Amino acid sequence: MKKKTIFLLSLILTISYLSFSTTQEVSTKTNCFSYSFQLTPHDPIIITHNDNFTQLGFQGGGTDQNPYLIHNLRIIAAAGDGINISDVTDSFVIENCYIESPFKAISLSYIESDSNQFIVKDNVVNNSDLGIYVHQCNNIILFNNTLANGSGPGMLLNSVEDIQIERNIVLNNFGFGVMLVNSMNTNISSNIIYLNVFLGLLLGPLTSNILILNNIFYWNGADNSTNAEDVGSGNHWSDDALSLGNSYSDWNNEGPYLIPGPSGSIDFFPTNDTDGDSMHNGFELGNELDPLEEDDFLDPDWDGLDNGRECELGTDPKDFDSDDDGYDDGTEVAAGSDPLDPNSTPENRRSRTNILFLSILVSITVLSLLKGTKKRNYT
Ligand SMILES: [Ca+2]
Ligand SMILES: [Ca+2]
Ligand SMILES: [Ca+2]
Ligand SMILES: [Ca+2]
Structure with missing residues (x-):
């Protein structure tokens, strides 16, 4: 039981580490205007x-x-x-x-x-x-x-x-x-x-x-x-x-x-x-x-997120890539990475997901082996 608790704790810690926050604020800009008519x-x-x-x-x-x-x-x-x-x-x-x-x-x-x-x-x-x-x-x-x-x-x-x-x-x-x-x-x-x-x-x-x-x-x-x-x-x-x-x-x-x-x-x-x-x-x-x-x-910045959704997320509705990491906001949201964190991209999200799956797989294997050892000890 003790080993199982340690395993569960390490799994929770791994998931927490791989998760990310979405609380970054967008900076305020001053409006500008354009003159389109012929003068x-x-x-x-x-x-x-x-x-x-x-x-x-x-x-x-x-x-x-x-x-x-x-x-x-x-x-x-x-x-x-x-x-x-x-x-x-x-x-x-x-x-x-x-x-x-x-x-x-x-x-x-x-x-x-x-x-x-x-x-x-x-x-x-x-x-x-x-x-x-x-x-x-x-x-x-x-x-x-x-x-x-x-x-x-x-x-x-x-x-x-x-x-x-x-x-x-x-x-x-x-x-x-x-x-x-x-x-x-x-x-x-x-x-x-x-x-x-x-x-x-x-x-x-x-x-x-x-x-x-x-x-x-x-x-x-x-x-x-x-x-x-x-x-x-x-x-x-x-x-x-x-x-x-x-x-x-x-x-x-x-x-x-x-x-x-x-x-x-x-x-x-x-x-x-x-x-x-x-x-x-x-x-x-x-x-x-x-x-x-x-x-x-x-969707003036053509990133696949309408202005209302960008307001909810805090992303920039006039910038297709709010965190300038090379992935547009819509792609990041679809992939589950953070559109406001340049260190979070669909690519490293994928590798983190792979690590997560791998650690779950290893943990399940270790658990199964432990269970098997226990059973053998009783017989
Ligand atoms: Ca948009
Ligand atoms: Ca409005
Ligand atoms: Ca945007
Ligand atoms: Ca981005």
Whole structure:
């Protein structure tokens, strides 16, 4: 019996030695973006009157159905603003532009109309002091712009009303991500605001009736957790009827999220998986996936593991061979080796399996021999 116990113990020890752990973390990376549209180089644009659109050669009629169109331009301003529009009432659209400016990339001021709309969409602002500045305006839509790598705030709105701020990416600015002061009746929805140095979203003094829904506030502030602050009154950070709130990297994953600041606002429906695709926002942002679209079923690195499975395993969904050992993640998982350990490969997994089988075989043989010896001793 004693020899049998020693054999079993050695077998357990052998199996433990041959097993491996799968707890390695994937490092966080900063998103980058690409510019795929064709752009025409253009000087900075200053418009201070409705007539200037036509005078500067921009197509359109100034109505909502046929707005003046500033699009597909590449503006690198050596001084002053990239695009500065003020004191107009005719409809216009700024879209698909790439802008850099040492001051404000896009500045809109004193643009007010009860009927016309002013749209800024699909632009990329990079390396500017202030991404988008809006002052004393209404009826403006800021949609799907990327505001990145600024030396100041991504977006600053002062004395505005009826503004839609939707689907923008505000990233890595050396200031606030988005800041509003003295503003009301504005919707901020489905924006991704992350890695900004001061604060993600600041609702400053005299803000009221701002609705903030379905946004992602991650890793803002020097401590990576200064995501939001509300010093206004009557702003709404969640919707009871829709059971919808926002996402904050410093939420503790249970209960409501208390918005910092004297307003005492509460988000009753915070989440860490905004698009509900089972991959948490931190993993999606850290791996350049889309935290606003279900993309768990995609396999962008062609390693045979979809993004959802890579999230479960902690492997890199944009790298087919996460541990750089020459075997892609899918092959490693299928073979039972560790896709996060370069010392664990399908090849040495096979040789370990062979050793395991061999040791079991030897042990069984030794046991049988011992049993035979015992029997002979009794006879
Ligand atoms: Ca997603
Ligand atoms: Ca994959
Ligand atoms: Ca992978
Ligand atoms: Ca590998």
